[in-house]
Amino acid sequence: MNTQDTIIALATPSGSGAIAVIRLSGSNTISIANRYFKSIHNKKLSNQKTHTIHLGNIIDGERVLDEVLVSLFKNPQSYTGEDVVEISCHGSLYIQQEIMQLFVRNGCRMADPGEFTLRAFLNGKLDLSQAEAVADLIASDSKASHQIAMQQMRGGFSNEIENLRQDLLNFASLIELELDFSEEDVEFANRDDFQKLVTKISTVLKALIDSFAFGNVLKNGIPVAIIGEPNVGKSTLLNALLNEEKAIVSSIAGTTRDAIEDELIIEGVAYRFIDTAGIRDTTDEIESIGIKKTFEKTAQAQLIIYLFDASIIRSRHDGEITELLNLIKHEIEKVSIKFPDKKMLIIANKSDLLSEKEMKQIQNQIKNILFLSAKENEGIHELKDQLTELSNIGVLSNNQTIVSNSRHFSVLNKALIEIKNVQFGIDNNISSDLIAIDIRQALLYLGEITGAVTNEDLLGNIFANFCIGK
Template identity: 50%
Template sequence: MAADLPLSLSDTIVALSTPPGAGAIALVRLSGPQAIALTDAVFAGKRLADQPGHTLHYGTLRDGERVLDEVVVSLFRGPHSYTREDVVEISTHGSDYIVQEVLALLLRHGARLAEAGEFTKRAFLHGAFDLAQAEAVADLIAADSALSHQVALRQMRGGFSRELKELRGQLVHFAALLELELDFGEEDVEFADRTGLVRLLQEVQALVRRLLRSFELGNVIKNGVTTVIAGRPNAGKSTLLNALLNEDRAIVSDVPGTTRDLIEDEVSIEGIRFRFVDTAGLRDTTDVVEALGVERTRQRVQQAALVVYLFDMTTTSPAELQAEIKALLLPAGVRVLAVGNKLDVASEDELAAFSNRPDTVLIAASRGDGLNELQQALLARVRVDGLEHTGASTIVTNLRHARSLEVASRHLDAVLVGLSTGGGTELLAADLRHALNALGQITGEISNDDLLTSIFTQFCIGK
């Protein structure tokens, strides 16, 4: 594989791998054929070239006679390192000045600054893991909940990749037989068992479609759910936001129209991140500022993934509620959860009007009554086709992967149609090649420089 690697891998790269800014420790990472020699040139301590990998060494970094810092050097020899190259990690004191001086010193000795994601790109190019696993590294770094961490870690360890490779491996065998038939086209022979191919394609297609369905949930896990709290003035929207966040984030007042701008904050419910948006009460108003707030509310409702429509049970009838939700003119696909507030002061008739409705949750936002039921109802609206968000099934979280699966599914359908209608071998083989190509692009078995550049430039510099 080394003969096919880019010339840039002959460079030794360096970057800061900890967040910029003052801190206790900063970590400067080098990778490449000269990583050890470059560090030896500026390190006063044991000669690193003589030391085994996976060892730590204390010493000082020197620019000529000037001591820059006392450091600890971690030594990793390829191929037993993250990039599969020689890697040196220098732990310095976390001063911006020290870090810049260390980087400048190493650059003067022949290193070059790493590009975004270049350490992980080198690991991929050296075969440490495939492209889907490499992308999971970025997801793991960005994980901000237990569930997003769990899904990213599972994918980084190859769960999704193994499933795809099994799928692709089964299809490759039949594709090879179809290609063989093309080579013997004049003899009119069939090497591929059509019945077996149909059965296999149906199984593969079922799995591809399950993976595609999981993307809706995976997107939620990775990016969170934008949830707009809408309703009339004084329905209790700001009170509900404060109760969900368990803090006084929004001003609460009996005066209608208090909330005139959007107030946003996030909360994690059983590992899924919800971004709640408190909005201005929906009503006709002559107040110019409040009218701007109402217009912003209507715009944000159109962009939401989920709308919590909060209404006052003591002043709203079921017919009025239905009309108000209809008036939101929500785009297709936006889920709505009706939430009746003031459970604590509602009469028996008012409670009876909204009780036992599967699309409605009743709460008392000021006391916190019904919040657990509300949270479970929110979670229920981001579950997909019975997939439990805590289950062990593979979940697709990456838009690029989902698009490739869509392409694969489309071509698998074309093959199945061709088989049922007696389509020619050449067309069957072409569609099967397209399906294999789409699956191969997910793991990087089929890739190009533009694709790799697009993916790895989304990483931080030191990763």
Template identity: 55%
Template sequence: MVPHTDIIAAISTPAGVGGIAIVRLSGKGSIDLVDRIFKSPSGKKLVDAKANTIHFGAIMKDGSVLDEVLVSVFHSPNSFTGEESIEISCHGSIYIQQGILQLLLDTGARLATAGEFTQRAFMNGKMDLSQAESVADLIASSSAATHRLAMNQMRGGFSSKLIELRTELLNFASLIELELDFSEEDVEFANRDNLKRTAQNIHGHIQKLADSFALGNVVKTGIPVAIIGETNAGKSTLLNLLLREEKAIVSDIHGTTRDVIEDTITIDGLMFRLIDTAGIRDTDDVVESLGIERTFKKMEQANIVLWVVDAETEDEYAIALSEKILPRVEGKKLILVFNKVDIIPAARKESKELLLKDMIPDRIFISAKYHQGTDDLQTMLVEAANIPEFGEQDVIVTNMRHYEALRKAQEAIERVSAGLESGLSSDFIAQDIRECMHYLGEITGQISTDEILGNIFSKFCIGK
């Protein structure tokens, strides 16, 4: 990594005009640098200020006041980065933000790269790598569930479990390698039955963490919900209603939607990824046929499928369509949504109740056009998601990099167990133990490379 001895600066608030904006600096000499452009009403210098204090004053440019600001002073190591740091809270004018930043750069700072503040926090031991990654997840969180998962990881819940496992593996490896030092004396320091139990216990913990990724990934990226059905059944109208915006084109013309349209919605703290698809029908149109093929692919990828049926449609059409749909949704939650119930008589509705009831017990009657039944449909979506309750102490993996490292660690510990069962030489077993430790260490950053760190922090926003 490039030595972080210089002073970095960046605007940390989102681009655009707002009430206030924050410009951050970090690095030895940050306070003295800001003193060169800051003027306090009392004439006091920031370098003489106590740590963790806020000071009112003005940023000066060419002898004139650029803006009146509040300056927060942080001393090393008690700052986010672990370094001497400054945060300047100014008015949100783009001119003011850029003016202050340029003054700082002209005075000796350099522009921070994406994620460099958090990278410095990691390099200075303020957090491990998994906690640093959770900072980005926390910024990107868009639901109560994703916020809770990110906060838990940032507080070190995941890291604590990994450190515990690595410590156990280190003790494990020490005993095995001690035997290798006394190989000529044929001494056994580690009871093999105890080692087998230890390996099985570690495997169980790694397996549990890896398995939690299925839940964590769905919560983080959104529970995929495919909205399918025949053309002109009201799929796009339903999507627009749920999203509360005109996302998809609605028309009485059949085959209007020819490609996949996706967007997210949060219901009761859970994020759902709604996928509007092309209507399923027999067609000679090449473009529409491609859209229908994508419909089937999205159907297979979704966790929940909303099959929208025009309540006016004859039952024979729906039964025929079920032969195409049902084989592709096996193991998924399928909800039959009868739309346009505002224009059918009660007797017709009663007959629809029996349609495919044995194969699709979950059903609801709505009118997407007149907003009837859609609140109940949202309740059904939450129930269909079947997301288990998890608290602040639950460790849920949400990061693909972590998942892949856990899988490799799992394979290594499985080789350890197999080697102990077969009486494999201790040096091979020790190698597999070290490999398991390596992959767990990659997650927390105890084992890291410039390439891994560069890839992770490049995905952060500048200023964080």
């Protein structure tokens, strides 16, 4: 990739609209723009201050392509750290293409995906983790994913990693110095302080690694599996949550044969609700496949909603009620045993058909239960509150660093392994030259996160996922 070229791309989504923004960046940006932009006040862009906007026309020979606003950002005070011009034109596809083709014919080339942000990284405007956060910010579709991306883009995660790296680098320098004076048998790095630092780094890395499970689901939406026996109202509940007829509802048991998914944002967090096939013993081959998929989806879910039909105890005598509730408890316990690490919310559906006495009988036998009527849309708000509580999203409000990037997660794990090797070396009085090897490797991995250590393949993989024009 030639970073000396002047590049151009559409910075707004492709298609027609009220306006479109065409972005140019590079050392020749202003001189090229000067040739084809005619200010209404005959101003030359090269003579204007940075961060100014100018009204005029884009001219191709004698032909006026469009009346535009040109925003001027002079290096290094721009997104890329280079001279940047942004042309706000009318959103006609024809106008967009005419303007871009004019500049491509006269000294510009089309930008590669993510090339503007790559240049921002190469010019020190962003570190690598902040650059990756740009893509996450563009893709964010909920308050939670937006908040995580903004925290990373503002450097919260980078600062934490860089502080660890700098502390470790200081001690690494002392260890290396000891190796230079190995014949004198001197010790520059205080081993007690070094031990404390290694423990601190290990603790921070573990916390960041552990946060990935939470950060990843917040970024992509928290998967919630709605499970239970056939005909208990799972599809009706999904429809009530989404406020639309997403799933087919029928009085015939086993209507849902495949998993149905849709997303809903609750309190700024995206949830992916999965309506599954009812769990029961069946000889129907298609239904059996659906039930197998139910367990697969439940295994992938972060939260489980176990739904049962509370109306089955209606007008029964106490002995029958106890027997029925014991059967329900047994089914709930089977799910808990099969998925011990999953948080589960137990819901008694069709509560509108029960008397107060019957509801109390259920509460006495099944603890921590929520009553609702999906058909009548009763208790849905309380269910949403329970989901928010179970999701443990409070960490978002205290600015705790949360890892949501799989590359960061992978590199953090590698760094932790090397730190454990350093710890092993300290505990077993291994020679400083061997400890130094593990320290260097840990520093390498920590540097890969922020881009202090990088290579062309790594950058290519990261920025290939960006959209053109960013």
